[in-house]
Amino acid sequence: MYVIKNGTLYTMGRQGVIQADILVENGKIKKIGKDLSHEGGEMIDASGKCVTPGFVDAHSHIGGIGPGTEEDLNEITNPLTPELDAYYGINPDDKNFEIALKQGITTSCLAPGSANVVCGWVMAYKSAGKDRVVKRPVAMKGAMGINPKGCYSKTNQAPMTRMAIANIMRTYLKNVKDYMKKKEEAAADPAKMPPFDLGLEHGIPVLEKKIPLKVHSYMHDMMTVLEIAKEFDIYITLDHAQGASDFYKELQDPHVQGVIFGPTAECLFPGEGGKLDPECCKGLDDRGVPIAVMTDGPVTVVNMLLFEMGEAVRNGMDPVRALAMVTSTAAKIIGVEDRVGSLEEGKDADILIWSDLPSCATDAVLEQVFVDGECVYKS
Amino acid sequence: MLIKNGNLHDGCGSVKKGDLRIVDGKIAQIGENLAAAEQEEVFDASGMEVLPGFVQAISLWGVNGSMQEIRPSSNDNDEKSNPITPELDGFYAFNGRAASVQQLGAYGVTSCGVAPSDNNLFGGTIAAFAVEGVNPYKMCLKRNIGMMASVTPNLKKTYGTRPAAPMTRMWIFTNFAEHLRKASEYKETPEKPSDDKLTALQKVVKGELPLFVSCDSLTAVERVREITDQYPNLKLILVNGFGLTGEEEWIAERKIPLVIRTAANPMEEDAMDLDLKAIAAFAQKGVPVALSGTYTNSLPIREDLLWNGAEMMRVVHDPEQVLSMITSTPAKILGLEDQIGVLKEGLRADIVIWSDHPMKTYQAKVVRTYQAGEVIYKEGDEKTCM
Numbered sequence: 128m129y130v131i132k133n134g135t136l137y138t139m140g141r142q143g144v145i146q147a148d149i150l151v152e153n154g155k156i157k158k159i160g161k162d163l164s165h166e167g168g169e170m171i172d173a174s175g176k177c178v179t180p181g182f183v184d185a186h187s188h189i190g191g192i193g194p195g196t197e198e199d200l201n202e203i204t205n206p207l208t209p210e211l212d213a214y215y216g217i218n219p220d221d222k223n224f225e226i227a228l229k230q231g232i233t234t235s236c237l238a239p240g241s242a243n244v245v246c247g248w249v250m251a252y253k254s255a256g257k258d259r260v261v262k263r264p265v266a267m268k269g270a271m272g273i274n275p276k277g278c279y280s281k282t283n284q285a286p287m288t289r290m291a292i293a294n295i296m297r298t299y300l301k302n303v304k305d306y307m308k309k310k311e312e313a314a315a316d317p318a319k320m321p322p323f324d325l326g327l328e329h330g331i332p333v334l335e336k337k338i339p340l341k342v343h344s345y346m347h348d349m350m351t352v353l354e355i356a357k358e359f360d361i362y363i364t365l366d367h368a369q370g371a372s373d374f375y376k377e378l379q380d381p382h383v384q385g386v387i388f389g390p391t392a393e394c395l396f397p398g399e400g401g402k403l404d405p406e407c408c409k410g411l412d413d414r415g416v417p418i419a420v421m422t423d424g425p426v427t428v429v430n431m432l433l434f435e436m437g438e439a440v441r442n443g444m445d446p447v448r449a450l451a452m453v454t455s456t457a458a459k460i461i462g463v464e465d466r467v468g469s470l471e472e473g474k475d476a477d478i479l480i481w482s483d484l485p486s487c488a489t490d491a492v493l494e495q496v497f498v499d500g501e502c503v504y505k506s
Numbered sequence: 507m508l509i510k511n512g513n514l515h516d517g518c519g520s521v522k523k524g525d526l527r528i529v530d531g532k533i534a535q536i537g538e539n540l541a542a543a544e545q546e547e548v549f550d551a552s553g554m555e556v557l558p559g560f561v562q563a564i565s566l567w568g569v570n571g572s573m574q575e576i577r578p579s580s581n582d583n584d585e586k587s588n589p590i591t592p593e594l595d596g597f598y599a600f601n602g603r604a605a606s607v608q609q610l611g612a613y614g615v616t617s618c619g620v621a622p623s624d625n626n627l628f629g630g631t632i633a634a635f636a637v638e639g640v641n642p643y644k645m646c647l648k649r650n651i652g653m654m655a656s657v658t659p660n661l662k663k664t665y666g667t668r669p670a671a672p673m674t675r676m677w678i679f680t681n682f683a684e685h686l687r688k689a690s691e692y693k694e695t696p697e698k699p700s701d702d703k704l705t706a707l708q709k710v711v712k713g714e715l716p717l718f719v720s721c722d723s724l725t726a727v728e729r730v731r732e733i734t735d736q737y738p739n740l741k742l743i744l745v746n747g748f749g750l751t752g753e754e755e756w757i758a759e760r761k762i763p764l765v766i767r768t769a770a771n772p773m774e775e776d777a778m779d780l781d782l783k784a785i786a787a788f789a790q791k792g793v794p795v796a797l798s799g800t801y802t803n804s805l806p807i808r809e810d811l812l813w814n815g816a817e818m819m820r821v822v823h824d825p826e827q828v829l830s831m832i833t834s835t836p837a838k839i840l841g842l843e844d845q846i847g848v849l850k851e852g853l854r855a856d857i858v859i860w861s862d863h864p865m866k867t868y869q870a871k872v873v874r875t876y877q878a879g880e881v882i883y884k885e886g887d888e889k890t891c892m
Contacts, residue, residue: 194775392807394608396573401892428800434813437868446869487867490819 128152130163131478134173137447139180139455140469144447149178151476154499158472177484177491179450181233181477181498182432183251183457183468185387186341186366186421188240189223190252191216193425201240202247203278206286207295210326211247213237214263223425224254228496228504230430231453231485232422233477234261234468236461238366241270241343242278244286244295248329249341251463253477255503265461266341266364267333269296271348272399293351300359303330338462339364339384345399346370349378356382364460366421369393369400372407378416385417385460389435392427408439412448419457436486449486476500507879508542512551512859516849517558517833519826526556528855531878536851554873555863557829559616559856561847563765563798563836564654564718564745566806567618568605568635568642573805584623585630586664589672590685592710593702594630596620597649602640609890610637611875611883613808614864616856617647619840624656624720624801625664627672627681628707632718634840636856638882651840652716652743653706657682657726683733686711690737713739716841718765723779724749731756743839746801752784763794763839766831767801768814774801782821789827796836797828815865825865855879 131149136159138145148163149156164170191200191213199216202208217237227235233254239246248264275286286292306327313320332338339362342352349365356363362384365371371378371386378386391405411418420435428434436449451457458468466475477498483491496504509526514536525540526533542548571581583599585591600620610618617636622629632651639645657678666673672681689707694700709715717740721727727744734740744757747766757764766785789795797814799806807813811832818828837847846856855876862870874884 391809393805394808395890395892396805397892400573402889404889406889428807428813430813430817434809434816437816438809440868441871487869489816489866489868490823492820 128157128165129169129171130165131171131173131178131480134176134178134480136470137177137179137450137484138470139451140471142471149470149476149478151478151497151500154476154501156470156472156474156476159470171480171495173480176494177481178470179231179479179481179485180454180468180470181479181496182231182453183419183461183463184227184232184235184422184424184432184453185385185419185457185461186389187227187235187237187424188426189227189235189424190218190221190237192240193223195221195223200238201242203242206242206244206275206279206284207299207326208239208243208247209245209267209299209329211239212250212264213239213248213268214250214260217252219259226429227254227422227424228498229493230432231479231493231496232432233479233496233498234458234463235424236265238266238268238341241268241274243270244275244292245269245299251461253498255498256501257499261463261466264329264332264338265463266338267329268341268343269352270343271351272343272345274343289348289351293355297355297358299330300334300355300361303327303334304359307331307334333361334359336360336362338362341366343367346373346402348399349374353377353380353382367423368407370402370404372404372410373402375410375414378411379414383416385419385456386411387419387421387457387460389421390423390427390431391435391438392431405435405438406442408449408452409442409444412444417456417460418452419460420452433485437489440486446484446486450484507547507549508540509549509551509556509857509859510540512554512556514849515555515557515826515829515863517830517847519830521826526849526857528857528876528879531855531880533849533851533853533855533857536849549859549874551859555860555870556849557614557858557860557864558833558847558849559858559875559877560614560811560832561836561840561842562615562618562811562832563796563839564621564632564767565618565799567608567610567620567637568600568602569620570601570604574604581623583620583629584625586623586625589625589627589661589665590681590703591622591626591630592628592653592685592706594622595633595649596622596629596631596654597633597642597646600633600635600642600645602635602642602645605635605645606638606640607890607892608637608808609883610808611858611877612872612887612889613812614858614860614872614875615808615811616858616875616877616882617842617846619651619836621654621718624658624660627655627657627661627678628685628703629654629656631706631715632840634842636877638877647842647845648840650715652718653710654718654720655682656720657730658720658722679729679733682730686733686737686740711737711740713741716741716743718743718745720745722746722748724751724754727754746780747785748779750784750788751781752787758788758791758793761793763796764788765796765798765836765839766814767798768817774804782818786818786821789822789831794835794839795831796839797831798836812864819865825863828865
């Protein structure tokens with residue numbers, strides 16, 4: 128147990144921005160208030176520092192893609208792999224978790240890569256600590272556009288077009304629905320029980336609106352996903368979302384659990400890369416659409432989450448609202464807000480101490496990182 | 507036209523409040539209380555920061571390739587049919603519209619260097635361009651800036667896997683040394699047709715064409731030093747800075763320019779070994795340090811210089827010093843110091859007016875960007891799409 132004294136706390140919860148102390152005990156935030164102390168407990172002086180929740184990266188592939196891994200998150204052999212689970216593709220010792228900690232990321236939403244139309248389950252996972260799975264599953268991953276097209280066109284397999292992508296996605300959800308119906312009927316007549324199908328089982332929480340379909344989608348592909356979401360009455364998150372500023376009205380839809388924008392670390396390219404609009408972060412936030420940003424790690428630059436906040440701020444977003452995109456709102460969109468994303472009593476003690484506000488000052492240095500109350504990084 | 511009352515950052519460390527006059531695309535006058543001539547356009551920059559346009563020393567701007575054209579193809583700076591192509595001219599890799607469509611002025615960038623890729627041992631010469639325009643001949647600031655060389659594992663990845671040479675570092679360094687030796691001994695004779703490759707490399711050995719060498723590690727840097735040390739006139743420029751510790755005295759003593767390609771991408775294992783503290787230490791010792799774009803041929807990023815500046819800010823906390831690394835220093839390394847990179851009378855009016863200091867805060871926005879005195883972007887302009 129220890130107290131982090133006298134920092135400027137960006138709680139990202141009901142208390143807003145306050146000058147206060149944090150008492151940490153057993154990996155949790157025990158208390159937030161003035162003049163806290165604990166007998167025999169350690170004191171960490173945070174005077175003049177900015178204290179924020181540990182960052183939540185709402186879309187990443189670290190531990191499963193890139194150097195240091197064995198490329199275990201993209202099963203490019205079948206465009207429909209709902210039975211797969213990112214949990215089995217993650218190397219917990221990947222050095223990218225350390226790199227993540229150095230930019231303040233304490234929880235990552237780890238998704239299968241976007242080669243397949245339906246890719247498998249997604250989980251929320253900590254960058255350090257003993258019990259690192261925060262929640263599994265947090266979503267079913269899907270993908271539209273050039274990734275599935277590009278991967279399967281090479282071998283003349285479906286999907287070679289957006290027509291086929293929409294069809295594969297829709298057929299899968301319809302099959303899950305039918306499967307659920309058969310199971311329901313089997314309650315009265317066990318003979319009607321359909322044979323167990325793991326892929327369809329994995330879709331049930333999506334149809335039950337317990338987890339969203341998390342879909343890699345750019346530009347007009349987002350509208351296809353939205354159409355499917357309405358048709359099956361499911362929640363979706365629109366990931367990458369380049370071009371979202373063209374669809375403000377449409378995205379204010381109850382089926383949209385959130386938009387996860389980024390990475391900005393691209394130039395314009397023809398087709399789905401034709402618009403790159405970090406200004407959509409403010410635009411969506413102003414309209415009440417939950418908006419987070421992502422690293423897409425390890426695919427983009429180191430410190431991407433900082434730069435993504437920074438570019439949103441450059442495009443007019445308030446720096447504290449920008450901070451929400453990597454803390455409270457990100458946690459809410461991926462459904463882990465009961466554990467992480469804000470400095471509030473009872474939440475995990477995932478805490479960052481900064482020299483300055485990282486969504487504003489380019490030279491803000493991350494001085495200390497705590498995960499589950501343990502100091503895991505010091506500058 | 508006249509820019510009034512701005513905080514003028516010259517790109518070399520000096521900041522003062524003042525006025526700046528643009529005439530015929532050049533900075534004609536810098537001073538205090540300059541009076542507007544009759545019918546002269548005046549821009550009130552009170553409370554704003556006036557900076558030189560950013561110069562990206564080595565970039566992929568304007569370079570077309572498979573992501574831009576309908577036929578599967580190599581990037582136009584990436585002639586990976588032969589690892590030794592010093593006779594090629596990087597100028598031809600540049601397409602004006604391909605650069606313009608990226609609207610780099612909105613990100614504070616007004617000029618960029620275009621170099622052959624890291625996939626060839628000697629790739630060809632480097633050229634530099636303005637970012638907005640159509641005709642490369644009109645946009646070009648300078649050709650034959652230097653020779654681009656690479657001793658990185660990209661050669662092995664490109665050729666070794668075919669399989670073809672180079673498959674090993676032995677081949678890479680042996681051929682690096684041998685080609686420079688042959689070039690140093692090369693004499694054109696009437697009996698034989700001239701050798702384009704050796705002719706091009708002879709300029710390098712003689713010091714007429716600086717040699718930009720992309721290295722992936724400290725060992726590679728040391729091997730390059732051993733080999734190039736034999737040619738006293740050769741002008742060496744080190745690209746990337748991977749593996750440097752700050753202790754390499756010879757770099758500090760000889761003031762070997764460094765072009766740092768940061769924004770390290772974890773997908774590039776080589777790019778992870780960059781110690782910005784070491785790079786900052788060299789800068790303190792007077793070594794010219796330019797921050798540039800991303801390593802290798804991944805998609806270029808329009809915010810590269812802003813972000814690389816922020817990375818350096820976390821180390822040195824000195825916005826004017828970091829600004830010099832993306833303005834005056836890259837201009838000097840590219841041999842463009844008589845044209846761009848500094849707010850100085852007589853230079854091109856490549857000027858960006860910011861709402862705040864972009865090296866200090868993400869809240870800094872581009873208010874307007876001038877390329878040779880012409881406004882190429884102003885706040886509120888529609889962002890381009892494809």
